[in-house]
Amino acid sequence: MTISQTEALQQLQEMREYQQLKQLIGNHINEVVESFDGFMQQSLHRGIYHPTAPGLRIKVSQQYGKESDLDPYRDILKLERQALLKMRSEISEVWQLANDGRLHARLQQEHLAPEDYGASARDSDLEKSVKWAFSRGKDNPDATVAHRIRQTLRYAVLHLDLRDMATADYLHVNLVDQNSLPPYRRHHPGVGYCSTGGGRAMQDAMEVLSQGFAVKACSGANMWDDLACFLLGAHIRAQPYSDGNKRVARALYAAALLKGDRPFCVPNRNLEVTLMGAHFVK
DSSP: OOBOHHHHHHHHHHSHHHHHHHHHHGGGHHHHHHTTHHHHHHTEETTEEOOOOHHHHHHTOSOOSSOOTTHHHHHHHHHHHHHHHHHHHHHHHHHHHHHTTOSHHHHHHSBOOGGGGTOOTTSOHHHHHHHHHTOBTTBOOOHHHHHHHHHHHHHHHHHOOTTSHHHHHHHHHHHSOSTTOOSOOOOOTTSSSOOHHHHHHHHHHHHHHHTTSOTTSOTTOTHHHHHHHHHHHHHHHHOOSSSOHHHHHHHHHHHHHHHTTOOOOOBOHHHHHHHHOGGGOO
């Protein structure tokens, strides 16, 4: 069966799985559908769209028996919703730990030595932040990259509300090369996170949770450690961007500690698992 792209989209929107996912993430459903485009293009021929792209059928939908052309997409929508519900529960658990003030004590005990991420104990907190933000093993960023990180962090610390997800977008634009980014990331069966559309929806939910932190607390308060840990873990779990998620999460974490005038330290692997989940910790 071959159908037009318009007809395929209409059938997709009529699916119960589509409606259930839309109820969960609102207008971000459009980004989820846009992420299907790669599969659509695989079978695009002379303006006619045949949505049974081989790669999708092999990975997702193998045992439908008598199936319609859109059944593989039904499965993707269902898997996306399941991943979102799991992610929302996990982010809420991290928020609860942070809101109860149970993360700052762990951070003070469970952190890396500066040498573990290419820094030195003699470095300022800002310089430690810069070296960690882009660290790969023990490599440090070059001078140009380091200057950009430094300027971006300073601006975020002085002028932006770290609880506002527009701040994450600002960091992403300034710290990640936008020219090479695909606009969306689709849901891949078997991975620990959802599409960028689902991730952006979770980012909206994180903003609501973040507002619970009283950021007017005095400088040096433990609350900033808790907020930093929450921002790091929640953004890594949500994966709202097609690339550069870890970079943005680290920048938010560093900015929270700097804004709160807290000693800069990096969570060790054990604490990272609590914050991010084992799937994202190498």
